[in-house]
Amino acid sequence: MIRAHRVRALSGFSVLIFGAIVFIFPALWMISASLQDNSQILRFPPSLWPHPFTIEGYVDGFNVLPFGRYFVNTFVIAAGSSIGGVISSSLAGFAFAKLRAKGKDVLFLCVLSGLMIPYAVIMIPQYLLFKELNWINTYYPLIVPAWLGLPFLIFLFRQFFAGIPNEVFEAARIDGCGYLGLYGRIGVPLAMPAVATAFLFHFQASWNDFLAPLIYINDNAKYTLSLGLAAFTSTCDCTPWNQLMAVSATVSVIPVMVFFGAQKYILQGITLSTK
Structure with a gap:
């Protein structure tokens, strides 16, 4: 019984973690894209890690x-x-x-x-x-x-x-x-x-x-x-x-x-x- 309860709890947490990742991914991508330049954003395969890191988007974006x-x-x-x-x-x-x-x-x-x-x-x-x-x-x-x-x-x-x-x-x-x-x-x-x-x-x-x-x-x-x-x-x-x-x-x-x-x-x- 204890093992079955742990399996159900683990399954529930796995579903919640997967759902959290799905919902938070767009926000992570938005923040990541804001710290890249356009050439990096349009590159394939895409990357969540800005390289190089730049705040040019924030500086120029609020001046347009x-x-x-x-x-x-x-x-x-x-x-x-x-x-x-x-x-x-x-x-x-x-x-x-x-x-x-x-x-x-x-x-x-x-x-x-x-x-x-x-x-x-x-x-x-x-x-x-x-x-x-x-x-x-x-x-x-x-x-x-x-x-x-x-x-x-x-x-x-x-x-x-x-x-x-x-x-x-x-x-x-x-x-x-x-x-x-x-x-x-x-x-x-x-x-x-x-x-x-x-x-x-x-x-x-x-x-x-x-x-x-x-x-x-x-x-x-x-x-x-x-x-x-x-x-x-x-x-x-x-x-x-x-x-x-x-x-x-x-x-x-x-x-x-x-x-x-x-x-x-x-x-x-x-x-x-x-x-």
């Missing part, structure tokens, strides 16, 4: 386009929309979980139905609406909608708040705490794992978004990093792969840092929100 400006633009959009999405969605999720109102379950189903609507369906109506508001070529279409609530985040918060015992809130109500007090003083502190999870999910989605900025942003000075990377290959006749990989590796640093900074809350938030 104003990626520093794109970085600031992307951070403003991602942070602004993520903060708004977490605040509005947590308020809605708390209301659906703890407030008593007729028809709230039907309304919650209507909110969840928003998850089934593809973005392509609402893309044109949204564009026409934002055009009437004179929001084209501004950051408002990329930030303001998140402040009105996001269906997935509302679902996440609703499930989390529903798992908090009602006795906790009833005790605060006896002491004279109102609904906003219940939300701000009790609900939010207890929901920090869900807050971190929701912020991370939306921040990464907003940071990597390409379609929405492509639709609404026309000015090069307002480009996001995704638009800058797309425009990178059009600045010359041939693609400087080492520069492209260097910029891509730098762009991915912030989402990775945010993930590792919030990872201790993520599994706890997902686990408690799905009960």
Whole structure:
């Protein structure tokens, strides 16, 4: 029995190690390519070890386009929309979980139905609406909608708040705490794992978004990093792969840092929100 258990454990670890290698290989190749010149990258057979080692891709890559400006633009959009999405969605999720109102379950189903609507369906109506508001070529279409609530985040918060015992809130109500007090003083502190999870999910989605900025942003000075990377290959006749990989590796640093900074809350938030 002990031997069979060890064989199963070894088999499981082998599968996990193989899967980890498969998933991490693209990142290793990106970092390796950023430290090579173009002739090395296109050489066959390819090599993961740069020879010679060079940082030319990083130096030249950030001089082709104003990626520093794109970085600031992307951070403003991602942070602004993520903060708004977490605040509005947590308020809605708390209301659906703890407030008593007729028809709230039907309304919650209507909110969840928003998850089934593809973005392509609402893309044109949204564009026409934002055009009437004179929001084209501004950051408002990329930030303001998140402040009105996001269906997935509302679902996440609703499930989390529903798992908090009602006795906790009833005790605060006896002491004279109102609904906003219940939300701000009790609900939010207890929901920090869900807050971190929701912020991370939306921040990464907003940071990597390409379609929405492509639709609404026309000015090069307002480009996001995704638009800058797309425009990178059009600045010359041939693609400087080492520069492209260097910029891509730098762009991915912030989402990775945010993930590792919030990872201790993520599994706890997902686990408690799905009960």
